[in-house]
Amino acid sequence: MTEENLYVKLCSHENLLQAFQNARKGKTTRDYVVAFEQNLDKNLQKLQSELLFHFYKPKPLETFILRDPKTRKISKSDFRDRIVHHALYLVIGELFEKTFIFDSYANRKTKGTLKAILQFEKYQKKVSQNFTLPAYVLKADIRQYFDTVSHQHLLSVIQKKIPDPRVLWLIKTILANYKTKEEGIGMPLGNLTSQFFANVYLNELDQFVKHQLRASYYIRYVDDFIIFHRFQRQLEAYKTVIGIFLRKKLALQLHPDKSKVILLQRGVEFLGMKIFPHHQLIKKKNLRKFYRKYALLCDAYDEKAVTYDEIYDFLEGWIAYARQANTHKLRKRILQQLEEKFAGEISAKEVNRGLRKRKKK
DSSP states (O other), rough: OOOOHHHHHHHHHHHHHHHHHHHHHOOOTSHHHHHHHHTTTHHHHHHHHEEEEOOOOOOOOEEEESSSSEEEEEOOHHHHHHHHHHHHHHHHHHHHHHHHTBBBBBTTTTOOOOHHHHHHHHHHHHHTTTSSSOEEEEEEBBHHHHHHHHHHHHHHHHTTTTHHHHHHHHHHHHHHOOOOOOOOOBOOOEEEHHHHHHHHHHHHHHHIIIIIIIEEEEEEEEEEEEEEEEEEHHHHHHHHHHHHHHHHHHOOOOOOEEEEEEEEEGOETTTTTOOOOOOOOOOOHHHHHHHHHHHHHHHHHHHHSSOHHHHHHHHHHHHHHHHTTTHHHHHHHHHHHHHTTTTOOOHHHHHHHHHHHHHHH
């Protein structure tokens, strides 16, 4: 796609309509979605005009504190602004996706938490020769990542791929809507664009680790990353060099307490699990987080704020994740509770599976 028509495609009615459909997924009964949809053509035309003539200005973010159990500040965009985020992602997402490494797992189609854990299992076996030799991991994360991302550094990375000044204007407008103590610093947790830009920014780290350090066994999930190696000394050296790279090139810092080299055989905490050579456990705080979210979804269902499909999708994903750990009894108990509470309900996925089975027969 040429520079001339990239922004035109972003602002097209077809792209904005698809962006609206993507933004409303799982939220079709919400009041703000229903209100926007009642005058859909008019609302999309207004948004289109604002974007084409550079009148677009996002509404202030709605901020709230989430404790799950870590305290985090979540900033939520207005629904029309979320449509713009999806519209932007639809036209530039694939351009960057082609540059991402295989082992970056957050906020990407066909990836996710479960795939990252499966890759962890594969790499730990390889590096330890099926646990016959001692091996180590550098487990690290970036200190206050979302609140310390430099807009200037991020835009310089994006500009290499997207030189269109109109697209860059929109990205700057979205970034500037989040206010922190220091101007030009930080992205809000909760936005699609923040999740996407997080991968764009840290792809610079991925390329450095894979092509400069030539680390064979590396996994990243947002700002958490793991490197496997046979020798502790090599991982300590990696840690030092990565710390320098992050400071000089991306204006970021490794978390001093959470970045350490660990003996693989002692078990490694990763994405809510503690992974040992021959078994895995779900961390208690992660289990509490699941129960809290499930209870909130059930309450929302009782109030007709969410559908059974949304609850089914959530549980299906979590059960697939939990299956990687020693959770047979736990999963059985949760599924039994699901059947008791939602007796008679059937999800669209279950219907489609039933239809496919009948066709095969």
